[in-house]
Amino acid sequence: MNFINITEQKLRTFTYSIFKRMGCSDEHATLATDVLIKSDLRGIDSHGVARLSGYVRLWEKKRINPTPNVKIVHETPTTATVDGDAGLGLVVAPFAMKIAIEKAEKYGSGWVSVKNSNHFGIAGYHALMAVEKDMIGISMTNASPLVAPTFSSERLLGTNPMCYAFPAGKYPPVVVDMATAAAANGKLEIAQRANENIPSGWVQNRNGENSNNPNELKSGGSLLPLGSDKDHGSHKGYGLSATVDILSAVLSGANFGPWVPPFVAFLEPPTDPVGEGIGHFLGAMRVDGFRPTQDFKDNLDIWITRFKNAETIDPDKKVIIPGEPEYAFERERKINGIPIIDVVVNDLNVLAEKLGVEKLINQN
CATH class of the missing domain: 3.30.60.50 (Hypothetical oxidoreductase yiak; domain 3)
Known part of the structure; x- marks a missing residue:
């Protein structure tokens, strides 16, 4: 397995050109690119540019609308439901989070459910949008059914990730970003x-x-659900995954459970859908709706410091704060470039040739 280091800017330029060839506007291509590159920068290589060809294949199957009319279809002062018009989840989810943030700015918190969307990249990207405004950010999405609930062999749930992000003071944000599958x-x-x-x-x-x-x-x-099997708490992962599915889809009117359309283009969506597209759920809460923001940040810094200095079983290992490894990856990769496995580089070069854009790199 060989890796090729590529600069952030080169990867951005390439990814943007692919989204433009799909027919996305400058704004949407820039945003979708930012979500994918953020994943690679933070070391979550499984959800970065390695996913790009998957989006293209769905677009070729006309299951992704490159020019969606994303809109609110139901609303109260603190809540909303958004119809993503089959657009890229990379575009639809940030649109929804902006609405949640705007509502939080006015009323203290904002909650938005989304239907008729697609894969939205890493949950952390959207939750961190709220952190930038000194808010607590929450984001989650359901996904293609690949996970069997406890005691079952039938695939009924997705990996259904959830993310909670908290603004700190002298430390980076605490970001709990995880799949609810093992x-x-x-x-x-x-x-x-x-x-x-x-x-x-x-x-x-x-x-x-x-x-x-x-x-x-x-x-x-x-x-398997988080916890792996019934003897190691898989019912807890199953319960978390069910929560994500209900908030993301049953609440919004998206497909849920085994009806969620697959991310891979060679598999057709169910012929008996119970909703529209994939669903997301996003929320933002103003910290100062509970206590002065700086007081919260100061206390979270104390929390982080205490946990970082916890006594460990192995003296060579430290307790890791959620989000800490990703922050370290991002700092290092912005300087030294993003390592992309050669198999993915080849896949992206084939994609470039197919769509008539400049290759990511020349491997000859």
Whole structure:
């Protein structure tokens, strides 16, 4: 497995050109690019430019609308439901979070559910939009059914990520950004590219037996909920995933459970949909709606300091604050470039040739 370091700007220029070829406006192409590059910068390689060809394939299947009329279809002073018009979730989710922030600025908190959208990248991007305004940000989305609930072998839920982001003072924000499955599907894709086995507890085969094969989903297997199995608390991951599905889709009118359309273009959406597209849920809460903002930040700094200095089992290892590794990745990669696995670089170059844009790099 070989990596090629590419500068942030070169990756941005390339990604923007692909979205433009899809027919996106300058504004939407810039925003969609920013969401994907943020993922790569923060070390979440499974949700960055490696996903770009997937969006293109969905666009070619006319399942992504490059020029959506994203709009509010239901609203109260503190809540709203947004119809994404089958647009890129990379564009629709930030639109919805802006509405949540605007409502929070006026009323203290804002909550927006979204229907008729698509894959929205990393949940952390959207939650961090609120942090920039000294707010607590919340974002979540449902996803293609790849996860079996506890005691089942049937794929009924997505990896259904959720993110909570909190503004700190002298420290970076605390960002709890995680899938509610034992592992995100992107982790399996990384293992597939590297031709490596995956850890026990991530997937089960079609008979409900544990497997280390990263290709298990292709033969009818399923991802496991957070907690892996019934003996290790999988019912808790199942419950969290169910919460994301209900808030993102049952509340908004999007598809939920096994009816969520697949991200991969070669699989057709269910013929009996219960809603429209994929669903998201976004929220923003003003910190000063509870106490003075600086007081909160000062106390969160104390919280972070105490946890960073916790006594550890291994003296060479420290307790990690949620969001800390991603922040470190972002600082380092902005300086030294973003490492992209050669398989993904080749995939992007093929995509460039297909769409008639300049290749990411010349590999000859």
